[in-house]
Amino acid sequence: MSGQNLVPPGSVAARMCRFLRNRSIRAYLVGGYVRDRLLGRESHDVDFAVEGDALGLARKVADWMRGSYVPLDDERGTGRVVTRDEYGRRLFIDFAVLQGGDIAVDLSRRDFTIDAIALDVDALESPSCEFIDPYDGRADLEARLVRAVSTTAFRDDPLRTLRAVRLAAELGLRVEPRTEELIRRDAGLIATVSAERVRDELSRTLAQPGAAGNLRYLDELGLLGVILPETVNAKGTDRFERSLEVLRALEGLYAAIRHSPFTIRYSDRLLSHLHQFTSGDRQRLVLLKLVAFLCGVGDAGLVGPILRRLRFSRSEVELARAIAAHRRRPGQLRSAEAVTRRDVYRFFRDTGQVGLDLLVLFLAERLAVQETSPDSNQWKEDLRFVAALLQDYYERPEIVSPPKLIGGDDLKETFGLEEGPRLGELLEAVREAQAAGEIQTKQEALDYVKRVLL
Numbered sequence: 001m002s003g004q005n006l007v008p009p010g011s012v013a014a015r016m017c018r019f020l021r022n023r024s025i026r027a028y029l030v031g032g033y034v035r036d037r038l039l040g041r042e043s044h045d046v047d048f049a050v051e052g053d054a055l056g057l058a059r060k061v062a063d064w065m066r067g068s069y070v071p072l073d074d075e076r077g078t079g080r081v082v083t084r085d086e087y088g089r090r091l092f093i094d095f096a097v098l099q100g101g102d103i104a105v106d107l108s109r110r111d112f113t114i115d116a117i118a119l120d121v122d123a124l125e126s127p128s129c130e131f132i133d134p135y136d137g138r139a140d141l142e143a144r145l146v147r148a149v150s151t152t153a154f155r156d157d158p159l160r161t162l163r164a165v166r167l168a169a170e171l172g173l174r175v176e177p178r179t180e181e182l183i184r185r186d187a188g189l190i191a192t193v194s195a196e197r198v199r200d201e202l203s204r205t206l207a208q209p210g211a212a213g214n215l216r217y218l219d220e221l222g223l224l225g226v227i228l229p230e231t232v233n234a235k236g237t238d239r240f241e242r243s244l245e246v247l248r249a250l251e252g253l254y255a256a257i258r259h260s261p262f263t264i265r266y267s268d269r270l271l272s273h274l275h276q277f278t279s280g281d282r283q284r285l286v287l288l289k290l291v292a293f294l295c296g297v298g299d300a301g302l303v304g305p306i307l308r309r310l311r312f313s314r315s316e317v318e319l320a321r322a323i324a325a326h327r328r329r330p331g332q333l334r335s336a337e338a339v340t341r342r343d344v345y346r347f348f349r350d351t352g353q354v355g356l357d358l359l360v361l362f363l364a365e366r367l368a369v370q371e372t373s374p375d376s377n378q379w380k381e382d383l384r385f386v387a388a389l390l391q392d393y394y395e396r397p398e399i400v401s402p403p404k405l406i407g408g409d410d411l412k413e414t415f416g417l418e419e420g421p422r423l424g425e426l427l428e429a430v431r432e433a434q435a436a437g438e439i440q441t442k443q444e445a446l447d448y449v450k451r452v453l454l
Helices: 012-022 031-038 054-065 103-108 137-142 159-171 177-192 195-207 211-220 229-234 238-259 267-274 284-297 300-309 314-325 329-334 341-368 377-395 408-415 421-435 442-453
Strands: 027-030 045-050 068-073 078-084 090-097 277-279
Touching (some): 012 045, 027 031, 159 177, 195 284, 211 284, 277 284, 284 300, 284 314, 329 377, 341 377
Antiparallel strands (some): 027 045, 068 078
16 A cells, blocks of 8 residues: 555545645654554544644644544643544544654654554655655564564553553554563553553453453563552462453353354343443443453452552442452352242342343353353353343343332321331332232332331
8 A cells, every 4th residue: 555545535634634734734644543554444543743833733623623622641742633534433633743853753752663654744645655664664564563663662651561462452463572572671660650541551452352361461571460469469370360261251252142143132232231331432341351350360359449540430440349249149149949039129239230241240250160161051051040130131120120119208107107227128128029029009018018017
């Protein structure tokens, strides 16, 4: 692909380049956009290195495109425009100050050779437009390699150690040996990076298929123990291996739900649940993967503190804590001789927002047990168990969330009770009885309370 063909006519990138040329702004297309287009991938980010005031330019472009302006790094002069591409999809256009005032200097300070490829915006319309590729990034793309631009790349920004693994996983590349040595040398420096940046890279790494292998690779490079020191004691033990096996089973289960006919109804609804965004661009499946791993290698009580330290959102921390706290509930329910309507009500009442996550995790953990295979009778029984709970959840609201028949005022008026915890206990007893099918009307509810009080 030539430099000229890298920017499709009519695309937002082409419009942006024309905008810059018309205003005689010295600019270069760089980074992920060039890399992804060379790989034949769609890119939802367009990156420019520009001379002058990059932040001011980003504000002008946001106004011109009727998009939103986001200052990414005031100190380094990096701003973002959030807009829509020609297909209506969200697109990020980033402007950064040309480092050193020269494209050669700018590229020398970048992380990897595959990101150190540039195109001069002024030359794009010329048939002879050539890539600026001083570190043979295109050759590394062809060889499917992630290679550091310099021996100081990771010391300049330690987050790049984690980013190397994420890029390799995301793009189907491998980190070349010398770069691996540099990562091992500088792995400890990741502790100096802000928790938010580490969280985002770790989440993007977990979002890729093969999360278990990626975590093992982070461990081999010396990064995992710095990012998650709580896992250090589990390394080399059965706990560590089992936690990775659960992750593999979880991804296998997800793939089966997504890509092939699945034996449980409501697969589409389960997928929609796992695809929900918990915060930013993080999906629920990523959170479930992280919690499954952390519970496997350590104390479930540490899940909340770990996610808080990594600056996950408050809602994500609460979801993670709930998954960790109730992780054993499906297994306990499965071992019961019979699952009653009251059992189902209590399960979904107690697990709240994470009931479905727990059922998915339960199946993954059952698959991860060596003696359990998709063809075994035990697995078929596990599927029937989960299918029944899903049917109750989606089709029997009278069990999962019975309608309110009476309130606290009814109890105070009818029985002369005073405000206090006892009211809540009685109302909850009524809801359990409703879920069990024992009462259906207001009068039956009041009669039930009367019997309890007697």
